[in-house]
Amino acid sequence: MNARLPLLYRLFWVVLLGLGWTAPVWAADPPRVAVVLSDEGQPYQEVLSGLRLRGARMRGTEASFHVVAPAAVGSLAQGGYSAVVAVGLQVAQALVGQDQRLPVICTLLPQSAFAQLLASAGPGASRRISAVFIDQPVERQLDLVRVALPGRSHVGVLWGAATRRTFDQLGAAARDRKLRLSGEPVASEAELPAALMRLLGEVQVLLALPDTAVLNSQTVAPVLLGAYRHGVPVVGFSPAYVRAGALLAVYTTPEEVGGQTADMLGHLLDTGILQSPQFPRQFRVGVNAHVGRALGIDVAEEAVLTERVRRLEREP
Amino acid sequence: MAAALPAAAQPPVSESEYLRELPVVLAASRLPQSLSDAAGSVSVIDREMIQASGAREIAELFRLVPGFQVGYATGANPVVTYHGLSGQFSRRMQVLVDGRSVYSAAYLGGVDWNAIPVVLEDIERIEVFRGSNSAAYGANAFLGVANIITRSPEATRGWRASITAGNDGISDNLLSYSASSGEAGLRATVSRRRDTGFDDIADTRHVSLLNLRADWRPGIRDEFNLRFGATDNSQGVAYTSALFPELTRSSATYSLHLGWNRTLGPDERIGVTFYRNQDAVSENSTAVLPLPPPLPILRVPLEFGRDSTTDHLGLQHDLRLGATTRLAWGAETRVDRVRSRPTFGTDAEQTTNLRRLFASLEWRAAPTVVVNAGGLVEKYSLTGTHTAPRLSVSWQPTPEHTLRAGASRAYRIPTVYEARGSLIYAADTGQVIDTRYVPPVENSLRPERVTAREIGYLGEFRNVGLSVDVRLFHEHVRDLIVGTVQPLPVGSELITQLLRAIDPDSVVRDETFVFANVEEAWMRGGEYQVRWRPRPETLVLLGQTFIRMTASSSDTSRSAPSNNTFVLLSHRFASGLQLSAAHYWFGAVQWLEEASYLPGYRRLDVRAAWPVRFGPVRAEAAVVVQNTLGSHAEYIAAWRFGTRAFATLAVAF
Numbered sequence: 001m002n003a004r005l006p007l008l009y010r011l012f013w014v015v016l017l018g019l020g021w022t023a024p025v026w027a028a029d030p031p032r033v034a035v036v037l038s039d040e041g042q043p044y045q046e047v048l049s050g051l052r053l054r055g056a057r058m059r060g061t062e063a064s065f066h067v068v069a070p071a072a073v074g075s076l077a078q079g080g081y082s083a084v085v086a087v088g089l090q091v092a093q094a095l096v097g098q099d100q101r102l103p104v105i106c107t108l109l110p111q112s113a114f115a116q117l118l119a120s121a122g123p124g125a126s127r128r129i130s131a132v133f134i135d136q137p138v139e140r141q142l143d144l145v146r147v148a149l150p151g152r153s154h155v156g157v158l159w160g161a162a163t164r165r166t167f168d169q170l171g172a173a174a175r176d177r178k179l180r181l182s183g184e185p186v187a188s189e190a191e192l193p194a195a196l197m198r199l200l201g202e203v204q205v206l207l208a209l210p211d212t213a214v215l216n217s218q219t220v221a222p223v224l225l226g227a228y229r230h231g232v233p234v235v236g237f238s239p240a241y242v243r244a245g246a247l248l249a250v251y252t253t254p255e256e257v258g259g260q261t262a263d264m265l266g267h268l269l270d271t272g273i274l275q276s277p278q279f280p281r282q283f284r285v286g287v288n289a290h291v292g293r294a295l296g297i298d299v300a301e302e303a304v305l306t307e308r309v310r311r312l313e314r315e316p
Numbered sequence: 317m318a319a320a321l322p323a324a325a326q327p328p329v330s331e332s333e334y335l336r337e338l339p340v341v342l343a344a345s346r347l348p349q350s351l352s353d354a355a356g357s358v359s360v361i362d363r364e365m366i367q368a369s370g371a372r373e374i375a376e377l378f379r380l381v382p383g384f385q386v387g388y389a390t391g392a393n394p395v396v397t398y399h400g401l402s403g404q405f406s407r408r409m410q411v412l413v414d415g416r417s418v419y420s421a422a423y424l425g426g427v428d429w430n431a432i433p434v435v436l437e438d439i440e441r442i443e444v445f446r447g448s449n450s451a452a453y454g455a456n457a458f459l460g461v462a463n464i465i466t467r468s469p470e471a472t473r474g475w476r477a478s479i480t481a482g483n484d485g486i487s488d489n490l491l492s493y494s495a496s497s498g499e500a501g502l503r504a505t506v507s508r509r510r511d512t513g514f515d516d517i518a519d520t521r522h523v524s525l526l527n528l529r530a531d532w533r534p535g536i537r538d539e540f541n542l543r544f545g546a547t548d549n550s551q552g553v554a555y556t557s558a559l560f561p562e563l564t565r566s567s568a569t570y571s572l573h574l575g576w577n578r579t580l581g582p583d584e585r586i587g588v589t590f591y592r593n594q595d596a597v598s599e600n601s602t603a604v605l606p607l608p609p610p611l612p613i614l615r616v617p618l619e620f621g622r623d624s625t626t627d628h629l630g631l632q633h634d635l636r637l638g639a640t641t642r643l644a645w646g647a648e649t650r651v652d653r654v655r656s657r658p659t660f661g662t663d664a665e666q667t668t669n670l671r672r673l674f675a676s677l678e679w680r681a682a683p684t685v686v687v688n689a690g691g692l693v694e695k696y697s698l699t700g701t702h703t704a705p706r707l708s709v710s711w712q713p714t715p716e717h718t719l720r721a722g723a724s725r726a727y728r729i730p731t732v733y734e735a736r737g738s739l740i741y742a743a744d745t746g747q748v749i750d751t752r753y754v755p756p757v758e759n760s761l762r763p764e765r766v767t768a769r770e771i772g773y774l775g776e777f778r779n780v781g782l783s784v785d786v787r788l789f790h791e792h793v794r795d796l797i798v799g800t801v802q803p804l805p806v807g808s809e810l811i812t813q814l815l816r817a818i819d820p821d822s823v824v825r826d827e828t829f830v831f832a833n834v835e836e837a838w839m840r841g842g843e844y845q846v847r848w849r850p851r852p853e854t855l856v857l858l859g860q861t862f863i864r865m866t867a868s869s870s871d872t873s874r875s876a877p878s879n880n881t882f883v884l885l886s887h888r889f890a891s892g893l894q895l896s897a898a899h900y901w902f903g904a905v906q907w908l909e910e911a912s913y914l915p916g917y918r919r920l921d922v923r924a925a926w927p928v929r930f931g932p933v934r935a936e937a938a939v940v941v942q943n944t945l946g947s948h949a950e951y952i953a954a955w956r957f958g959t960r961a962f963a964t965l966a967v968a969f
Contacts, residue, residue: 043335089330113328134331151779162329193473193496210333217338218499221533222470224341229440229471238334245342251334291342293350296776298715 031056031063031082031269034102036070036095038088043254047087047108050258051265058082058269070094076102083268085261089113096121096129103274106131107261108254110210112165114277131277132261135210135237136250138169140309142177144250144285145205145235147308148299152233154180156203158195158223160187160211167209186214196223200230208236208246220244233295242286247299250309252280285309339537340579352718353678355688355708356449357772357787359845361442364855368886368896370923370940372480372488372962373509374436374464375429379900380882381444382787382843382859383460387907388950388957391484391513392521392551394429395907395951398446398460399791399839400865400876403909404951408728408764410457413464414543416573416591419456421624421652421668423595425731431569431595432464433525433545435490435507437476437966440467446787446843448726448768451690451706452676454648458728458766459791466543469494469501469529474969482940482962485512485520490966501531514955518552518562537580543573553599554955555910561604563618567597583636593626603741605749614743622656645675652732659737666732669697676706686710688722696729699763720772727763734797734831735761753799753829762833766793781849791839796872798908799829837867839876857884874913877903894925907951917948933969940964 035051037044048067056063068076070091076084077100084104086092092106096117106114111133118125145155155174159167167183174181182203184195192214199206206227208215215223224245227234236246260281268274285305292299300308351358359381371377375394378384387395389404397406405426411418413434420428445453445461453461472494480488492505505527513519528544546569553563573591580586599620606613632646650670657663676690690706708722739752768791775784841863848856861880867873880903886896898921906913925938940962947956 038331041335043331089328108331110329110331110334113330116328134334162327189497193470197471210329212329212333217336218497218533220338221341222468222496222501225468226471228342238336238338240336240338244338244340254335288342293353294342296350296352296778 030061031058032080033063033065033265033269034068034076034079034081034084035065036068036073036084036086036091038070038086038090038092043108044087046254047258047261050255051085051262053255054259054262056262056266056269058266063265063269073098076100083265085265089117092117092131096125101128103268104129105261105264105268105274108132108134108257110135111277111279112162115165126276127274130264130274132257132264133277133279134252134254134257135279136252136283137279138166139173139176140250140279140283140313141207141235141237142170142173142179143309143312144248144305145179145207146177147312148248148285148287148305149205149233149297152204153178154182154202154204155207156182156184156199156205156232157207157209158186158192158199158211158214159183159209160185160214162213163209163211170207186211188213189219192219193222193226196226200226200232203232206232206234208234208241210237228291228295231295233291233297239286242288245288245291247288247291247295247297248305249286250283251286252283256280256282283309339533339535340581351783351785352712352774352776353686353688353710355452355676355690355706356720356722356770357446357785359444359446359785361444363440364886365857365884366436366439367894367925368855368884368923369898370896370921370942371436372486372940373429374432374434374439374442377442378444378462380857380859380884380898381446382785382845382861382880383446383863384444385877385880385902385905387905387911388514389907389911390517390519390551390554390951390955391511391957392430392519396427396429396462399789399863400905401459401793401796401837401872401908402875403907403911407456407731408458410453410461411464412453412462413545414466414541414573415463415575415589416543416571416593417454417456417626417628418571418593419626420569420593420595421626421654421732423597424733428567428569428595430521430523430549430551431547431567433527433547433569433571434464434466435492435505435525435527437478437490437492438466438472438503438505438527440465440471447722447770447789448724448766448791449690449706450694450704450726451674451692451724452644454672454674454692454694456728458726458764466529468496469503469531470496472503476966476968478964478966480962480964482960484515484958484960485510486960486962487511488962488964499533501529503527503529513552514554514957517554517955519554521549521551523547523549537578539575539577541573541575541577543571545569545571545573561601563599563601565597565599565620567595569596570594580635583642585634587632587634589628589630589632591626591628593628594624596623597621605743612745614745614747614749616741616743616749618741619658620656622654622659624652624654626653627651640680642678643675644677645673647674648672654732656737659733659739661738666736667697668732669695670729671695684712686712694727694729696763698732698735698759699729699761702727702763716775716777718772718774718776720774721770722772723767723769725765725767727765729763730761730797730831735759751828753831754802756830756832761797761831762795764793764795764797764833766791768792781851783847784844785846786842786844788842789839793837793839795833796835796837796867797831797833798835798869798872800832800834801827802830803827835868835872837865837872840864853888855884855886858882871906871908874904874906875908877905877916879903892927894927895923897922911951912949912953914949914951914953918945919948920944933967935965935967938964938966 086106089109114131184199233247236249242249378396405424407425411427443463450457476492478490488509490507494503509523525547530542532540550566571593575589577587601618603616628650630648634644652668653665672694674692679687688708692704695701706724710720712718738754741750742748771788773786843861845859859882863876881901884898888894900919903916921942923940927936942960947958
């Protein structure tokens with residue numbers, strides 16, 4: 001034993017050093033990935049840090065991320081990039097409009113916007129373009145209603161031209177979950193108050209949909225106040241909604257979206273296959289306990305609700 | 317769902333909807349406490365109850381709150397109080413409209429329900445705090461507090477009009493218009509109400525009002541509110557006799573209420589409020605006294621004119637101190653100016669100042685325990701400084717059950733009328749005819765003081781739509797200010813005797829009154845309310861009150877009925893028809909001052925309403941029959957309230 005130890009030691013060092021010296025030789029250059037941000041703001045930076053933190057590998061080699069200004073997207077083809085990550089709708093529109101060969105992963109944009117974008121990009125675009133959405137599947141939102149507010153089975157939504165499809169999807173998902181869904185169409189802000197009052201008179205939960213013509217930072221106050229006065233809890237779609245006075249929201253942070261984007265990118269670099277567009281896998285539930293208390297609704301803690309929704313999704 | 321929207325070339329929803337900050341609309345500091353966390357028993361009169369009750373004016377709604385009693389001093393003059401201790405000027409309860417106290421120095425420190433510039437149709441709800449709470453609501457929140465919360469212009473958008481007609485000369489109209497955009501809302505309401513009051517007495521009432529409300533939210537943090545109200549009303553003063561002719565009291569009131577609120581964070585808010593209430597009351601006439609010859613005919617000018625202005629400036633800061641504690645603190649200053657020659661013998665303004673510093677703390681000591689502590693330091697120019705503390709502990713072992721124990725002390729500061737006023741009728745010759753009351757020795761009145769202890773239970777059984785609220789109370793009122801009899805000044809007996817000989821029913825008395833802190837009263841008992849909604853379209857409400865009142869005088873000890881009961885049933889049928897009935901059992905009562913000892917009575921009100929829709933126009937026809945069981949006395953035994961029926965047609969578009 002004693003005699004063999006030094007030999008093992010020597011072997012160990014030889015292998016280690018050999019690997020160390022030779023690795024750069026048998027790995028190709030690290031793949032370069034262009035990241036284009038629609039905005040300099042914090043959420044976009046968080047996507048970037050989510051990308052970097054998770055990282056993407058091509059056959060074991062870490063990809064390097066290079067932030068490219070939106071103005072320079074025209075010259076991406078000359079940058080030697082393997083793929084492009086477009087963060088936000090604005091650069092996604094700019095990139096999809098271009099005729100270029102690079103695979104593009106759009107991220108942090110809503111599913112409806114991506115669908116519209118893809119439709120305008122013409123046939124074949126979906127082979128080259130995919131996405132990780134910022135919004136949650138309607139099923140998940142309804143599952144949250146089920147686990148957080150049992151006994152409240154009548155859900156209401158205000159929908160406009162931008163959310164009409166979401167409303168249809170909700171209808172199907174609600175039927176599967178034995179929930180009742182009522183909708184009020186709102187074409188403009190002027191129609192909102194009357195529609196809201198009609199809806200609040202009958203439903204037990206109000207599900208907020210992102211539609212600037214219906215719900216925006218100006219109209220959120222009357223909607224939240226009106227719902228509160230009717231004792232109707234609101235389920236929002238962002239943490240800001242919960243802070244503003246919605247009882248609940250299910251959302252994904254930009255960093256988590258960035259992490260999932262890195263995974264999709266890694267798959268692409270590793271296998272050459274671009275996965276289909278994805279809703280966020282990771283999500284969390286926000287609860288405004290003060291609003292719950294004021295409404296007299298006993299709501300479980302955020303972590304508990306998140307776990308219960310996850311469990312529901314895993315069920316066949 | 318029916319209307320199809322144009323499949324417009326709508327710009328797609330971008331991620332910014334998911335990322336943007338929003339104004340904190342329901343900040344924790346602004347949210348009302350849930351009933352289970354509240355420092356006392358709170359009853360809410362909501363829109364459904366307002367409609368189902370068949371009420372025509374705000375005061376009537378308090379019949380649906382346990383512990384409250386409603387009476388009409390005349391057909392034109394409602395009085396509301398909690399646990400007795402009220403004559404026709406109810407001074408021991410705080411009434412707020414969106415936080416503005418309607419306290420009127422010109423109304424002898426009482427609540428003039430005809431001068432509240434709000435129509436029932438514009439009320440979102442009334443939050444009634446049963447029990448004293450001056451730590452949170454200031455002086456006058458002596459026995460109870462009612463905060464009338466008006467609907468936002470968003471909720472009443474468009475045009476609304478209604479017309480009501482019925483017996484007893486009932487003729488009411490309403491016209492209102494509201495508009496709102498995201499950041500601003502505006503409403504204007506005008507209304508007129510008329511009726512001829514009780515049978516056989518001159519108490520016809522005309523009330524006109526104008527109400528304006530404007531809200532402006534320029535950003536996500538700030539909110540500005542402007543509210544303006546004006547009322548103009550006249551009513552027959554039924555207290556007449558051969559000597560005293562029919563009198564009409566007219567009053568005009570204005571109120572301007574400005575507010576600014578800034579949200580400093582999810583749990584912090586600061587607000588500044590200013591309001592001015594301006595009231596002018598006039599009651600002018602001349603009594604002609606035909607003394608037997610050779611004495612001259614005496615003419616007595618009857619003037620009860622009074623003007624008052626109240627200016628109020630308040631600041632409130634709500635914030636969270638750590639995870640378990642919320643604090644609301646603030647300061648207020650109020651200046652009252654009253655001018656009334658007949659009362660003060662001078663045209664000079666009587667000015668009083670009130671300053672308050674208050675704080676209330678909600679501490680969630682454990683997940684199931686909430687401690688509410690509050691205090692108020694008040695400095696009043698007529699009575700000096702006093703401190704009013706309040707403490708309650710709630711224990712919620714399960715979400716369904718909450719037990720609460722609390723104690724508080726509150727003060728009612730004397731009004732300038734009680735402290736300095738007098739009422740002396742003199743003929744134009746200078747001859748004193750009647751000395752109704754004379755002022756006490758300067759600065760001799762102390763504030764009234766109440767010490768209250770209570771045990772409360774709140775049961776909320778949401779799965780069966782049932783809530784139960786019980787309050788057991790022991791209230792001890794000291795230094796109660798009442799008019800005490802004094803012999804008349806020497807020299808007036810002769811004329812008094814003469815006048816009484818001419819008119820035995822004369823209201824001229826051979827004695828006078830002076831206000832003094834002479835009485836003490838104890839109210840012990842229990843009250844409860846049950847609210848049950850078996851189905852969304854059905855509401856059942858039941859309330860009962862039992863009070864044992866003891867006081868230094870037998871009148872005062874009878875000023876609250878020993879028991880009251882109400883039941884309200886309301887149902888909306890699938891056809892849209894809404895039927896409701898309210899049945900009340902009132903115990904025997906004697907309101908203070910001139911009132912009679914009245915036997916108990918029952919009252920049944922019924923309402924049927926039929927809503928219809930013609931395209932964008934929503935209409936409703938409603939019929940209300942009040943007091944279907946026959947007539948009863950509300951205040952003075954001879955003045956009876958009979959059956960009243962009216963129909964309303966309302967449209968909105």
